[in-house]
Amino acid sequence: MRADWLFNMIDAGVDAPGVQKRLREATGLDLRIEECLKVKNGAAVYRGTLDGRRVIAKRGLHNAAMVRDTMAASRERMADGPYRVVAPIAATDDILVMEHAPGREVKGVLDALGGGSARRAVLTRCGEWARTYAGTDIETGTFGSGFWLRKHRQPHAEGSLHPEVQVTWDALMGWLEDRAARVAGVSVTRGRCHGDLTPMNLHLDDDGVLWGFDIGAEMRLPLARDVARFVVTWLRSSVFEDGFCGQELRALAGPVLPASEFDTLLPFFLGETIAGRLPEERADSEKWMRMRWMVSALMETFP
The missing domain is CATH 3.30.200 (Phosphorylase Kinase; domain 1)
Structure with missing residues (x-):
């Protein structure tokens, strides 16, 4: 690799x-x-x-x-x-x-703060950027998980992954399928999404302006997926102060999602996003260790 x-x-x-x-x-x-x-x-x-x-x-x-x-x-x-x-x-x-975006990469800002109210404030602003980007053209519908599960099942047939990855993969996919059954038919908020919302694709300048870039062509997706992508990308090299159900995650998600999605669709899309990253991370021992930790922490937080 x-x-x-x-x-x-x-x-x-x-x-x-x-x-x-x-x-x-x-x-x-x-x-x-x-x-x-x-x-x-x-x-x-x-x-x-x-x-x-x-x-x-x-x-x-x-x-x-x-x-x-x-x-x-x-x-x-x-x-x-x-x-x-x-x-x-x-x-x-x-x-x-x-x-070139002015200012500092938000990942560096978050990591330097290390935790506490100041970091939660920056996370809230990241959520507010995503909500502002989505704009007023928001719709509420009924969630179906079929597309998202097929997206990950098809590329990785049984035996196509390294044995070490396969064990973690099977556990995660089992959890995802169980979670999918639980959230089938719940309310989902869809709107304009960045597509690759990460702390590396946002910059904070000296005037307090938050700049977004590396945006994909316009797409309408569950807003929870943008939040999940931010979280999973960040946690590949950083840590939440208080886990998957604590104040930091809620500070980020609060401006974007209705509270009803915090314990339903957001956990599902955290798992779905991890599934998209898991097979490619084994070559990097530190990132692989963090991905395995994410799988365990997610399954323990939302059994």
Whole structure:
């Protein structure tokens, strides 16, 4: 896995001049790539400059123009408030260029605070960003779990996972199926979702403005899933002060979800999100240990 990551980073670096050339030919913009930050699922993320501005460029987005349009509409809708979206600059083919978000990565802010009321206040603001992004076009419906269970069952047939992963996977999927039966037919809040809401995709600037970026094309999903993605991504390298049912999780979820979903849909989507991460984390011993802890803690908190 480590070797694959290294080869992908090298390939993305070699491809950087081609990314610059394609963007210049399509838009006339002179992107100067400085470094490749990461490669995941075939998409490369670069840091660079364009006309003196710090920018982020992504290569490998099949829907780059749609993402640009979603970001532009969201930026206009959230303009001038304390919760904003960075400006998209250009999109062509599978390349998207956006402004570099000002301020500090929220993950670093949360980790530095270490716990207590100050950290809960930042988590609440992250929830308020998600709620502001969702806007007023919110709908309430009846929840069905079939799609979410099939999504994880199909790629991982019996015996396709490493034996160590398989044991944890089977326990988690058993819990998810039991949980799905319990929440079948409950009320679900759906709306506009970020799609990859994580503490790494939010920045807090010196004026207290919270900036969101790395948004996907517009999608309407259960809002609990955005909250769950934030939590699971953060807990891969950090810890909640008080577990899966404590004040910190409620500080984050409170602005986004009705209280009725805290003990119904949010636990389900925490498990569903963990299931999406579990098979890929075994190569990193620390992250694998944390994923196993998350599975155990979730099942103990919501038996």
